[in-house]
Amino acid sequence: MHLSPPVEPMLARSVTTLPRAGSRPPLFEQKADGYRTLVFARPTPYIQSRRGADLGPAFPEVVRAAAALGVEAVLDAELVVWSEHGLDFSALQRRARRRGATAEHAARQEPAYLIVFDLLEVAGTVLLDEPLHRRRAALEDLFTSRRLAAPWALCPQTSDRETALSWLDPAWGTAGVEGVMIKDPGSRYRPGERGWQKLRTRTTAEGIIGAVTGTVHAPKSLLFGRLDPAGRLQLIARSTPLSRPASAELGVALRPAGQEHPWYGRRFSAGWGASEPLIFQTVVPDLVAEIDVDTAVDLGTYRHPVRFLRLRDDMTSGEV
Template identity: 75%
Template sequence: MHLSPPIEPMLARSVTALPPAGARPALFEQKADGFRTLVFAGPKPFLQSRRGADLGPAFPELVAAAAALGVEAVLDAELVTVGADGLDFTALQERARRRGATARRAALERPAHLIVFDVLEMSGAVLLNEPLWRRRDALEDLFAGRRLTAPWALCPQTLDREVALGWLDPAWGTAGIEGIMIKDPGSRYRSGERGWMKLRTRLTTEGIIGAVTGAVAAPRSLLLGRLDAAGRLRLVARSTPLPRKAAAELGAALRSAGAEHPWWGRTFSAGWGVKEPLAFHPVAPDLVAEVEADTALDLGRHRHPVRYVRIRDDMTPGDVRA
């Protein structure tokens, strides 16, 4: 039996904390900021995205690496590009749009890498029902036996809870490690199921409240901005739904804005990667909010919704710069 694309990858559910010390053993892995990719290595190499698309045309150097691996295997990995300060998701997105000669040129100018964290098949043996620790042994044997180097990288893994806590330091987030994965070492690979856990690195930051969804007097969520070098208000984040108490407090403090607002007549998407426009009401950009966010940024904009914490009465909009 051989696995063939498309395969639904195993998924993870978000959690807000590590398992308590003394709980059942867990394996911790770094969560890199990239594209989830299933790599079918062998004579007919194929790079499958999380949703089943063929990533090969955009990343020809990785197709070549999969063809030259020297063994037929199906690997689960994160596809990344590296910039001057760490992993560069914006550059990865730009590369994903290229095809043909431009993709080949980009592969030379900014080659991509595969951070591998699981193996589903090796030399014709399907490993889906093997426990994770055995799959990890097989993966480490592959890297050692084939002496794999770039574009291959083995995902860091540990049983040490303190080491995992260190990976949540915002410095790792700045370098492109957006959190950690938490896995049961005895678990099998369950395609399409959320059998793993993920904990994102969180930090607090500020944003100018520039608009709301819902009514101004009873907002459902916030649109937050920062001032660029020219003093223009740039959208940087959208909040998660506001708790009832926060919505009431904000509704009493916010004021509707008209055509003088810098976002009047603008169109924003309803979510990252979504074309549907978002219905919103501009408000006077007078208030600064403290929010909790993860470290995933796209050209300075938070890719995931942020969580409202409180109003920063001690700050003015002029203090909040991009």
């Protein structure tokens, strides 16, 4: 029996705290900032995205690595691109659009790597029903016996809670580790189910409130900006839905803006990767907010919605 693409990857649900050890201590893994990928190492390899698309044409060096593995296997991994400053999600996105000769050139200039954290099949044996700790042992044995090196990398894993807590330091976030995965060592691999947990690294930042969804006097969410070196207001984030008290507080403080607003007539998408436009109302960009953010940032823009914490009356927009 063999697994055939597409296979739905096992997923995770977000949590807000790192669990403490119970009768069966959890396993913790670093969550890298990349593309979730299933690698079918076959005579004809297949590199599957989370949603089932073929990533092979964009990452020919990964296809070659899968073909040269030396054993038929299916591996669950995070596909990443490394730059001198850490994992580079923007470079990964650029690479995903390349094909043919330009993809080969990009593979030489910005090579991709596979941070592998699970083994679903090896040498004709499907491991989905094996507990995680046995799948991990088989994965480590594969790395050792095949002497795997770049582009292969084994995802760090620990049962030590203090080590996992250290991975939540924002310094790791700057390098591209956006949080911690939390897994039951006795769990089987359940495709498509949210059987794991994930805890994202959080920190705080400041943003200028430049627009709202809903109405100015009863905002539903906020659009934040920062000033670029030329003094222009650039969109950096959108907030999660506001609580009723926050909406009431902001509805009193915000003022509607006119055509002089730098975002007047601009078009923003309704979500990351979405094509439909976002309906918003501009406001006078003179209020600064403290926001709760994670470390997934693309060219200064937060990829995930941020959370409004409070107004910063001690800061002016010119300081942001």
